[in-house]
Amino acid sequence: DSGVTQTPKHLITATGQRVTLRCSPRSGDLSVYWYQQSLDQGLQFLIQYYNGEERAKGNILERFSAQQFPDLHSELNLSSLELGDSALYFCASSATGTSAEQYFGPGTRLTVT
Amino acid sequence: GQQVMQIPQYQHVQEGEDFTTYCNSSTTLSNIQWYKQRPGGHPVFLIQLVKSGEVKKQKRLTFQFGEAKKNSSLHITATQTTDVGTYFCAGPGNAGNMLTFGGGTRLMVKP
Numbered sequence: 001d002s003g004v005t006q007t008p009k010h011l012i013t014a015t016g017q018r019v020t021l022r023c024s025p026r027s028g029d030l031s032v033y034w035y036q037q038s039l040d041q042g043l044q045f046l047i048q049y050y051n052g053e054e055r056a057k058g059n060i061l062e063r064f065s066a067q068q069f070p071d072l073h074s075e076l077n078l079s080s081l082e083l084g085d086s087a088l089y090f091c092a093s094s095a096t097g098t099s100a101e102q103y104f105g106p107g108t109r110l111t112v113t
Numbered sequence: 114g115q116q117v118m119q120i121p122q123y124q125h126v127q128e129g130e131d132f133t134t135y136c137n138s139s140t141t142l143s144n145i146q147w148y149k150q151r152p153g154g155h156p157v158f159l160i161q162l163v164k165s166g167e168v169k170k171q172k173r174l175t176f177q178f179g180e181a182k183k184n185s186s187l188h189i190t191a192t193q194t195t196d197v198g199t200y201f202c203a204g205p206g207n208a209g210n211m212l213t214f215g216g217g218t219r220l221m222v223k224p
């Protein structure tokens with residue numbers, strides 16, 4: 001158990017809908033990262049927050065947005081969903097905002113039908 | 114932008130055989146990290162290498178960081194079925210705040 005929690009574990013929704021994925025980092029970690037992993041693919045970095053502020057952005061679509069709240073939990077919002085958005089979404093946390101080791105949550109499996 | 118590449122993409126071995134995965138970066142890295150993802154699981158941090166030419170061992174796993182700090186390798190001696198999974202290397206991205214992951218090497222072990 002990494003100490004990072006993600007909800008929900010599974011999500012099935014229709015195209016065009018909007019969903020919110022939630023992540024709670026390890027106790028004391030200030031940095032949260034979001035990744036997308038499509039079937040048998042690598043980890044695509046989406047976005048990083050550090051202590052409530054956006055720190056780095058990857059190949060995140062304009063339909064996707066995220067935020068980190070004062071209690072350090074984070075939410076990833078995915079809107080106007082398309083079939084191709086079906087994937088595993090991982091959240092990871094680290095103690096600092098630098099490239100420190102990251103601890104991954106169990107992931108949310110999103111299926112868009 | 115920075116690219117991190119891993120080879121091979123897949124590797125089938127017989128239990129007891131050795132296995133090596135290689136990681137190459139398009140830029141010099143301040144450090145390299147390795148993660149393992151079991152089937153159906155999430156990536157788990159294994160190790161971080163920082164120094165040029167560094168070698169670290171964890172039981173049957175040997176990690177190396179190249180002299181130029183642009184490549185790395187993970188070698189597993191006498192694989193076991195518990196080694197099954199995808200091994201990812203990762204290095205700091207351009208902004209220095211995030212990690213760029215390689216595509217991973219998926220290891221399958223036949224008992």
